[in-house]
Amino acid sequence: MKKGWIIALSILLIGAIGAFIWYSRLKNRAENEGGAFNDTLKPRLEMSTLEITSIDDDRIKMNVKMLIDNPLPVGFKANRLRYTILIANTPVIEDSYEKPIEVKSGDSTLVTLPMEVMSKKLLTVLKTLDRKDIDSTTYTVRSTFDLDVPVLGDRTFHQTITRRLPTIYLPEIKIEDLDFGKLGLKRTDVNAKVAITNKNRFPFQFTDTHYKVTIDGKEIAEGHQPEPILIKKQATTPVVYPLTMRPGNTLELLPKMLFDKKDTPFLVTIQCKMIDKDNNSMFQHSQMNTIIRGTLADFKKD
Numbered sequence: 001m002k003k004g005w006i007i008a009l010s011i012l013l014i015g016a017i018g019a020f021i022w023y024s025r026l027k028n029r030a031e032n033e034g035g036a037f038n039d040t041l042k043p044r045l046e047m048s049t050l051e052i053t054s055i056d057d058d059r060i061k062m063n064v065k066m067l068i069d070n071p072l073p074v075g076f077k078a079n080r081l082r083y084t085i086l087i088a089n090t091p092v093i094e095d096s097y098e099k100p101i102e103v104k105s106g107d108s109t110l111v112t113l114p115m116e117v118m119s120k121k122l123l124t125v126l127k128t129l130d131r132k133d134i135d136s137t138t139y140t141v142r143s144t145f146d147l148d149v150p151v152l153g154d155r156t157f158h159q160t161i162t163r164r165l166p167t168i169y170l171p172e173i174k175i176e177d178l179d180f181g182k183l184g185l186k187r188t189d190v191n192a193k194v195a196i197t198n199k200n201r202f203p204f205q206f207t208d209t210h211y212k213v214t215i216d217g218k219e220i221a222e223g224h225q226p227e228p229i230l231i232k233k234q235a236t237t238p239v240v241y242p243l244t245m246r247p248g249n250t251l252e253l254l255p256k257m258l259f260d261k262k263d264t265p266f267l268v269t270i271q272c273k274m275i276d277k278d279n280n281s282m283f284q285h286s287q288m289n290t291i292i293r294g295t296l297a298d299f300k301k302d
Contacts, residue, residue, distance in 0.1 A: 221245030261296035
């Protein structure tokens with residue numbers, strides 16, 4: 001019996017020594033690799049790509065792909081990932097990923113986090129950077145995830161990723177004028193004169209553009225521009241979008257359009273895809289939906 005205890009203790013001791021040697025080697029390898037995750041054996045996150053999928057009047061939708069790496073000898077599962085996105089140290093997104101995340105030992109997995117940021121909040125940050133003439137800023141991701149088993153004595157891990165990247169501005173679209181052609185019995189041609197301002201240091205294109213014009217609550221015209229239109233970098237690009245409307249939809253609006261422009265509201269909706277010629281994944285094929293509101297008195301006079 002005593003001999004059995006000695007053998008059992010010897011096995012445990014050998015196992016402990018082996019675990020210590022393994023841990024020391026793994027720790028030394030982490031130290032030698034250096035970088036942001038130097039001297040750590042904890043699970044870690046890295047931001048892979050950011051893709052803007054939709055730009056609406058009130059919010060921006062995007063997908064952020066995060067690489068979760070597990071250097072440990074055991075796999076783990078996290079039931080929730082909480083994260084905060086900051087631009088120039090200002091929080092713009094706070095949300096959580098509720099789907100289970102499972103990473104095997106010594107493996108990694110890619111998780112796509114769908115995110116929404118309110119346009120007003122983002123524009124406030126961008127305007128501050130613009131006033132200070134700052135062309136690059138810090139983008140930070142703070143994340144916390146809880147593990148189903150304790151690793152290194154802890155169940156909760158916090159990770160902060162910070163990158164300094166060029167400041168990304170959203171395009172600004174303004175309706176300069178609605179140029180009504182000669183009224184006909186069957187149809188009237190209309191041109192929407194639009195100014196698109198791009199403050200970014202790179203150009204992009206609008207393609208497959210659909211647009212509608214509503215005056216005083218009545219939809220009077222729509223159009224489609226399938227061909228790409230180049231939006232110049234750090235400039236305002238004038239664009240003319242042709243529309244066609246039927247006079248039957250506008251005859252009752254003519255008195256207001258001619259004599260009461262100040263109190264006659266208009267609404268223009270524009271839907272298009274953005275393409276970056278350099279295949280920037282942030283903008284490539286993102287859907288942009290814009291709503292412009294005002295009154296007919298807002299249009300510039302020639």
